Amino acid sequence: MRVDPIRPTKFRDHSDPQKAGLALERVSHSYGDTPVVRDVSFAIAPGEFMCLLGPSGCGKTTTLRIAAGLETPSQGTVWIGGQPVAGQGPFVPPERRSVGFLFQDYALFPHLKVIDNVTFGIRHLSPEDRRSRAMEALERVGMATHAEVYPHTLSGGQQQRVGLARALAPKPRLMLLDEPFSGLDKRLRDQVRDETLHVLKDTGISALLVTHDPEEAMFMADTIALMQGGRIVQMGSPVELYCKPRSAFAARFFGEVNRLEGTVRGGRVQTPFGPLEARGVEEGNSAEILIRPEALGLQALEDGAEPLAWATVLESRMLGRTSLVHMAAKCCERGTVHLHARMPGQFLPPPGEVLEVVLDPAQAFVYPADGGSRPEA
Numbered sequence: 070m071r072v073d074p075i076r077p078t079k080f081r082d083h084s085d086p087q088k089a090g091l092a093l094e095r096v097s098h099s100y101g102d103t104p105v106v107r108d109v110s111f112a113i114a115p116g117e118f119m120c121l122l123g124p125s126g127c128g129k130t131t132t133l134r135i136a137a138g139l140e141t142p143s144q145g146t147v148w149i150g151g152q153p154v155a156g157q158g159p160f161v162p163p164e165r166r167s168v169g170f171l172f173q174d175y176a177l178f179p180h181l182k183v184i185d186n187v188t189f190g191i192r193h194l195s196p197e198d199r200r201s202r203a204m205e206a207l208e209r210v211g212m213a214t215h216a217e218v219y220p221h222t223l224s225g226g227q228q229q230r231v232g233l234a235r236a237l238a239p240k241p242r243l244m245l246l247d248e249p250f251s252g253l254d255k256r257l258r259d260q261v262r263d264e265t266l267h268v269l270k271d272t273g274i275s276a277l278l279v280t281h282d283p284e285e286a287m288f289m290a291d292t293i294a295l296m297q298g299g300r301i302v303q304m305g306s307p308v309e310l311y312c313k314p315r316s317a318f319a320a321r322f323f324g325e326v327n328r329l330e331g332t333v334r335g336g337r338v339q340t341p342f343g344p345l346e347a348r349g350v351e352e353g354n355s356a357e358i359l360i361r362p363e364a365l366g367l368q369a370l371e372d373g374a375e376p377l378a379w380a381t382v383l384e385s386r387m388l389g390r391t392s393l394v395h396m397a398a399k400c401c402e403r404g405t406v407h408l409h410a411r412m413p414g415q416f417l418p419p420p421g422e423v424l425e426v427v428l429d430p431a432q433a434f435v436y437p438a439d440g441g442s443r444p445e446a
Contacts, residue, residue, distance in 0.1 A: 090275025096145030169236030
């Protein structure tokens with residue numbers, strides 16, 4: 070498979086839908102009396118890769134189906150390539166939107182050879198041009214040598230590549246991907262999504278991926294839109310969402326966290342490892358404290374030194390690239406609490422060992438205890 074270097078995306082004006090590869094303006098949709106998408110707005114620049122991320126039932130797949138033309142929004146406008154395709158003027162059906170689709174079910178025709186599967190969507194071309202275009206797409210995904218075989222002879226990863234070639238063959242302006250890698254085992258999934266990212270970046274196509282996997286979203290996306298209850302609750306780069314989550318929901322969604330409780334006094338809340346700024350939580354109110362396991366650095370006690378913070382090891386487990394240490398620490402408001410620390414490489418202190426704990430405040434977050442969001446910086 071040909072792999073070209075990924076070119077950095079220079080994002081254009083996201084506020085003007087006529088300059089975007091895909092834009093949704095205040096889109097809502099309901100099934101009967103049940104709202105599933107609520108006032109969703111975003112724009113994807115040409116060549117940008119965006120992910121809709123969230124738990125099952127949050128509305129992300131319905132949002133993608135609205136972009137595809139498989140659902141008509143109850144309200145709002147959809148733009149593709151600067152042209153309204155729903156909500157303003159006549160509704161444009163899916164086959165006229167210049168959109169490529171890649172889903173978990175590759176939907177390859179079993180009775181057609183690979184080359185015929187890829188040419189199926191470009192029948193408006195001459196036979197010679199169809200074959201040339203299909204072979205170009207297959208070459209791009211590394212499947213040209215399999216053009217004359219049937220899909221059932223291919224592995225799952227190879228079938229996924231053929232599905233990508235078929236989606237690319239019509240040269241769409243927009244690619245829509247609905248959890249296309251979830252049916253693959255982990256090693257193959259990592260390989261195929263890496264290849265897919267390079268291919269789409271090389272073509273310069275705007276892309277929208279739906280996934281419930283935060284690691285996949287961070288791997289693939291230039292921009293992530295995190296959804297909850299049919300709404301986008303935070304949108305930004307992977308770094309912004311991971312390092313500056315605006316709500317406890319966002320912080321939890323991107324991985325394991327240690328949860329503590331506290332009361333704000335003097336603009337701060339106490340933890341077993343020192344105070345944290347409680348921006349956005351009123352004085353005297355209860356606060357929820359979320360600390361990522363990698364925020365807790367562990368080191369041996371120095372002889373005769375009095376550590377600022379310490380914890381007792383309960384268990385240690387090697388997880389491959391990292392080690393997970395279960396430990397108990399004294400909390401001024403809750404007594405002893407059970408916490409996890411994640412250390413790089415092999416770090417396996419025995420149960421009962423007392424270690425100094427150093428907190429990285431950049432990976433610890435304080436929110437109102439009622440589940441509200443904290444203000445943006």
